[in-house]
Amino acid sequence: MELIEKYENYRKLIKSYRFALSTISFDAQTVAPKKSAKYRAEMTSILSGELFKINTSDEYVEVVNELFNSRDELDYNLKIEIEKVHKDINRSKNIPKDEYIAFRKISSIANNKWEEAKENNDYNIFKSHFKEMITYIKKFSEYTNPGEDIYEVKLDDYEEGYTIEKYDEFFNYLKEHLVPFVSNILSKPVVDDSFITKKLYNIDKQREFVSYLLEVFNFDLERGLLKESVHPFTGGTHCNDVRLTVRYLEDFLPSSIFAGIHELGHAIYEQQISESLVETNLGTGASPGIHESQSRFYENVIGRSYEFWQVHYEKLQSIFFEELCDITLDVFYKAINKVQASLVRVEADELTYPLHILIRYEMEKLICNTDISVDELPDKWNDLHEKYLGVRPESDSDGILQDIHWSWGMFGYFPTYALGSAIAAQIYYKLDINLEETIRNNDIKKINNYLKEYLHKYGSTKTPRELIKIVSGEDFSPEYYVKYLKNKYSKIYDIR
Amino acid sequence: MELIEKYENYRKLIKSYRFALSTISFDAQTVAPKKSAKYRAEMTSILSGELFKINTSDEYVEVVNELFNSRDELDYNLKIEIEKVHKDINRSKNIPKDEYIAFRKISSIANNKWEEAKENNDYNIFKSHFKEMITYIKKFSEYTNPGEDIYEVKLDDYEEGYTIEKYDEFFNYLKEHLVPFVSNILSKPVVDDSFITKKLYNIDKQREFVSYLLEVFNFDLERGLLKESVHPFTGGTHCNDVRLTVRYLEDFLPSSIFAGIHELGHAIYEQQISESLVETNLGTGASPGIHESQSRFYENVIGRSYEFWQVHYEKLQSIFFEELCDITLDVFYKAINKVQASLVRVEADELTYPLHILIRYEMEKLICNTDISVDELPDKWNDLHEKYLGVRPESDSDGILQDIHWSWGMFGYFPTYALGSAIAAQIYYKLDINLEETIRNNDIKKINNYLKEYLHKYGSTKTPRELIKIVSGEDFSPEYYVKYLKNKYSKIYDIR
Numbered sequence: 001m002e003l004i005e006k007y008e009n010y011r012k013l014i015k016s017y018r019f020a021l022s023t024i025s026f027d028a029q030t031v032a033p034k035k036s037a038k039y040r041a042e043m044t045s046i047l048s049g050e051l052f053k054i055n056t057s058d059e060y061v062e063v064v065n066e067l068f069n070s071r072d073e074l075d076y077n078l079k080i081e082i083e084k085v086h087k088d089i090n091r092s093k094n095i096p097k098d099e100y101i102a103f104r105k106i107s108s109i110a111n112n113k114w115e116e117a118k119e120n121n122d123y124n125i126f127k128s129h130f131k132e133m134i135t136y137i138k139k140f141s142e143y144t145n146p147g148e149d150i151y152e153v154k155l156d157d158y159e160e161g162y163t164i165e166k167y168d169e170f171f172n173y174l175k176e177h178l179v180p181f182v183s184n185i186l187s188k189p190v191v192d193d194s195f196i197t198k199k200l201y202n203i204d205k206q207r208e209f210v211s212y213l214l215e216v217f218n219f220d221l222e223r224g225l226l227k228e229s230v231h232p233f234t235g236g237t238h239c240n241d242v243r244l245t246v247r248y249l250e251d252f253l254p255s256s257i258f259a260g261i262h263e264l265g266h267a268i269y270e271q272q273i274s275e276s277l278v279e280t281n282l283g284t285g286a287s288p289g290i291h292e293s294q295s296r297f298y299e300n301v302i303g304r305s306y307e308f309w310q311v312h313y314e315k316l317q318s319i320f321f322e323e324l325c326d327i328t329l330d331v332f333y334k335a336i337n338k339v340q341a342s343l344v345r346v347e348a349d350e351l352t353y354p355l356h357i358l359i360r361y362e363m364e365k366l367i368c369n370t371d372i373s374v375d376e377l378p379d380k381w382n383d384l385h386e387k388y389l390g391v392r393p394e395s396d397s398d399g400i401l402q403d404i405h406w407s408w409g410m411f412g413y414f415p416t417y418a419l420g421s422a423i424a425a426q427i428y429y430k431l432d433i434n435l436e437e438t439i440r441n442n443d444i445k446k447i448n449n450y451l452k453e454y455l456h457k458y459g460s461t462k463t464p465r466e467l468i469k470i471v472s473g474e475d476f477s478p479e480y481y482v483k484y485l486k487n488k489y490s491k492i493y494d495i496r
Numbered sequence: 497m498e499l500i501e502k503y504e505n506y507r508k509l510i511k512s513y514r515f516a517l518s519t520i521s522f523d524a525q526t527v528a529p530k531k532s533a534k535y536r537a538e539m540t541s542i543l544s545g546e547l548f549k550i551n552t553s554d555e556y557v558e559v560v561n562e563l564f565n566s567r568d569e570l571d572y573n574l575k576i577e578i579e580k581v582h583k584d585i586n587r588s589k590n591i592p593k594d595e596y597i598a599f600r601k602i603s604s605i606a607n608n609k610w611e612e613a614k615e616n617n618d619y620n621i622f623k624s625h626f627k628e629m630i631t632y633i634k635k636f637s638e639y640t641n642p643g644e645d646i647y648e649v650k651l652d653d654y655e656e657g658y659t660i661e662k663y664d665e666f667f668n669y670l671k672e673h674l675v676p677f678v679s680n681i682l683s684k685p686v687v688d689d690s691f692i693t694k695k696l697y698n699i700d701k702q703r704e705f706v707s708y709l710l711e712v713f714n715f716d717l718e719r720g721l722l723k724e725s726v727h728p729f730t731g732g733t734h735c736n737d738v739r740l741t742v743r744y745l746e747d748f749l750p751s752s753i754f755a756g757i758h759e760l761g762h763a764i765y766e767q768q769i770s771e772s773l774v775e776t777n778l779g780t781g782a783s784p785g786i787h788e789s790q791s792r793f794y795e796n797v798i799g800r801s802y803e804f805w806q807v808h809y810e811k812l813q814s815i816f817f818e819e820l821c822d823i824t825l826d827v828f829y830k831a832i833n834k835v836q837a838s839l840v841r842v843e844a845d846e847l848t849y850p851l852h853i854l855i856r857y858e859m860e861k862l863i864c865n866t867d868i869s870v871d872e873l874p875d876k877w878n879d880l881h882e883k884y885l886g887v888r889p890e891s892d893s894d895g896i897l898q899d900i901h902w903s904w905g906m907f908g909y910f911p912t913y914a915l916g917s918a919i920a921a922q923i924y925y926k927l928d929i930n931l932e933e934t935i936r937n938n939d940i941k942k943i944n945n946y947l948k949e950y951l952h953k954y955g956s957t958k959t960p961r962e963l964i965k966i967v968s969g970e971d972f973s974p975e976y977y978v979k980y981l982k983n984k985y986s987k988i989y990d991i992r
Contacts (some may be wrong), residue, residue: 016542019535021517023523032720036737039515039774043733222530237539241532278535324848 007461010060017051019237026235030217030227081281091144103136107409114407123378123396131374133409151170151368154412161288161465167415171358173478185339188493193335195327205319210260217264220444232259238278241269265298272456282460290464292420301428302351306333309438337492341389343398351489357418359384364411374486430472506556506688513547515733522731526723539606587640597805599632610903619892627870629905640721640738647864650908655785657961664912666856681835684989687777689831697749701815706756712851713760714941728755729764734774736828738766761794767954778956786960796846797924801933837885839894855880860907918977925976926968
């Protein structure tokens with residue numbers, strides 16, 4: 001009992017540092033003045049250092065190890081938590097501290113260089129730093145999981161239980177069924193969305209509509225907030241303080257609407273985690289893949305459905321009367337579901353999105369598990385893009401330099417984006433309520449409650465695989481995803 | 497040298513906690529959702545505890561003491577800093593830790609009870625907690641400064657070098673010259689300000705005008721920001737991150753304008769402190785009195801001057817055309833300088849304001865230096881109010897319960913408000929630029945630069961008394977304040 005108390009005190013202490021760092025980061029991303037960055041960087045590096053010290057202190061490691069050794073005597077949640085913490089600790093403690101500090105520094109430089117390289121469309125600026133990052137990632141994997149397959153270790157970092165074998169199966173299935181389907185769709189007449197791309201939409205009015213969406217989706221503003229930031233994200237520290245941000249682009253209305261609903265999916269998930277988990281380390285979403293399944297469910301399955309706009313298009317029209325008064329619901333619906341062979345992932349439509357991820361998955365496997373030179377990567381990227389999407393990027397900024405993730409050393413994260421969409425589709429087919437009718441009745445609360453009961457409330461007390469079984473009644477299967485996409489887009493593009 | 501390095505590492509560490517706590521507090525006051533309070537309270541209490549531990553750790557205290565003992569060998573700024581830190585440390589280290597923790601708890605309860613008491617206009621709810629707070633304050637003073645006069649200790653806590661003797665002299669002078677003058681003014685015909693009190697002013701338009709003021713006053717938005725909060729304040733962590741807030745009241749336009757300019761005074765001071773002090777503990781305003789002298793200078797001497805509105809009234813009229821188009825500059829100027837025997841300090845005009853402080857000064861002396869019972873305090877307050885302002889509060893909420901300060905255990909702070917106004921007047925008479933002309937030329941930057949050079953840049957490297965000498969060429973004297981007030985209000989109220 002004394003051991004548990006000791007652990008709980010450490011947990012509280014660690015949580016207080018995380019709380020501070022999270023608040024500082026939110027402040028930095030939403031309001032902090034431009035020239036405050038340098039001072040903040042110094043202060044947060046000190047606080048992070050303190051946190052690292054606690055996390056790797058002999059006493060804490062010993063407490064966790066002892067509890068781990070007697071974990072079968074602990075109650076269920078604590079056992080799960082200790083297993084997770086034990087895994088984390090024993091990974092990081094094998095990395096020599098000076099190498100870890102060196103990596104942090106290099107990663108910060110690599111991140112800056114990536115930004116510069118992308119801005120100047122010049123891969124050479126980033127290349128040597130990229131190489132250094134890859135070397136570190138491989139070395140660290142050797143420290144933490146000696147002898148194991150590197151990409152396997154990275155994948156497991158983010159989505160426990162999702163191995164290369166499973167992902168291969170998943171992506172092969174997508175390749176087989178989606179690549180030809182997409183190619184067929186792209187041969188159809190192009191949907192006219194000029195009312196979106198050729199018009200400006202007043203930002204104050206966009207704000208009004210996003211406020212309306214917060215109500216529609218029953219986001220609890222006493223336990224969360226909405227702000228603006230350059231890159232939309234969902235943050236916060238526990239279920240009673242969940243924070244989402246959006247970005248308003250005058251020349252692209254869908255950005256605030258669909259990124260807004262996407263972040264609302266993340267945010268509602270976090271708000272609906274059982275309050276009893278607040279004190280623990282289990283009071284957050286289960287994994288990136290499960291989190292993304294919720295954001296994609298809200299964004300795409302609900303937010304891009306015909307039924308949703310049957311109810312809410314009138315409101316949008318009333319706010320943007322001049323711009324939308326002669327655009328019918330059908331035209332609007334087709335425009336927000338327009339399929340395009342785009343070059344940029346974050347602008348991709350729902351159907352081609354997983355193919356963008358497929359490219360990254362194959363790239364990451366090459367980078368982590370082979371000795372491919374960084375010189376070869378840009379061409380390799382472009383080849384894959386052309387192969388799966390039929391267009392070839394003409395610049396590195398739209399190709400190998402497109403995403404920020406690798407400059408942070410994040411390998412193995414991308415696949416969770418596609419996995420999340422696929423899980424969302426599986427949930428869609430297995431829901432025990434009539435989704436279309438519920439959306440048409442404007443009763444999103446009913447959907448929230450359902451997902452709370454069968455998924456959200458559990459927080460991290462279950463593994464991703466357990467959660468899929470609870471919410472859908474069976475193991476993960478990619479078939480639902482392909483079925484969902486083919487069904488939806490066959491109708492829109494009139495394919496039999 | 498090694499000692500200095502040790503000290504500097506501690507300083508950085510301590511600053512990182514302060515940075516975290518300050519960011520969390522700003523977040524709490526401006527954006528955090530309502531129901532996040534409980535979790536935040538727990539997290540910040542842990543972080544504060546960590547900070548307290550460092551501040552009182554044997555090693556740190558020893559480092560400071562050693563540096564203090566050889567302070568004459570240190571360079572000027574470090575010597576000043578060590579003297580300050582040494583004083584702080586040696587005060588707090590004499591308070592037994594468990595009593596300090598008990599006090600923190602009691603003060604938090606007392607603060608809640610004060611709020612409840614004020615809301616319900618019932619002093620009894622607060623009384624016993626107030627008594628407990630007073631007992632602690634007296635006991636702590638005995639720990640930190642055994643045998644010394646308690647109110648003397650409290651005054652020195654906030655404004656070094658300002659003793660009871662000096663304050664007595666100051667307040668007696670105000671009493672002698674202002675009380676009869678105010679009474680004379682109050683017998684004059686009442687100024688008509690119904691265009692302010694009887695009209696509503698759209699809040700978005702108020703925001704527009706406050707934005708305009710930020711430009712007029714040259715507040716640097718790359719090194720600071722403006723937000724909204726229930727109680728306006730200025731915060732931030734260093735000269736490159738200065739944060740002011742205002743509050744917008746639809747039914748009282750002057751609130752956002754003058755509280756805005758007031759906070760701008762605090763904020764410009766902080767922004768203009770020498771950047772070379774960022775790493776030190778001297779990169780903040782010198783004292784509450786000096787800080788208030790700047791906020792009052794900007795708010796009253798500049799912001800309520802005729803010249804200021806000669807330049808800017810047209811802008812205000814253009815924003816609130818309907819409300820102000822038939823209000824002349826003269827009528828507006830008189831209205832924003834209307835003298836009233838009000839009951840509430842924060843709503844008081846520039847002339848009667850120091851009398852509100854006089855009441856609190858005499859109350860605090862009684863509370864700290866006599867055994868007066870808490871039962872007698874409400875009547876005592878009302879007596880003093882009647883004596884100096886000619887009206888008697890009819891409720892405790894407008895009387896003894898009016899301000900939050902005492903519920904926090906802050907005794908000795910109020911006098912700095914009046915002192916600040918008096919210093920502002922002294923600066924006004926001693927400025928080496930033609931203020932009226934500069935204001936009429938809309939060249940506030942010139943005033944900022946002047947005050948930067950003769951006051952702001954020094955941060956806390958000089959004592960309040962030294963700073964007054966630098967900026968005005970002589971020691972503090974209350975005569976300028978009375979002269980300034982009599983001169984200004986004699987003109988407005990046509991008194992010879």
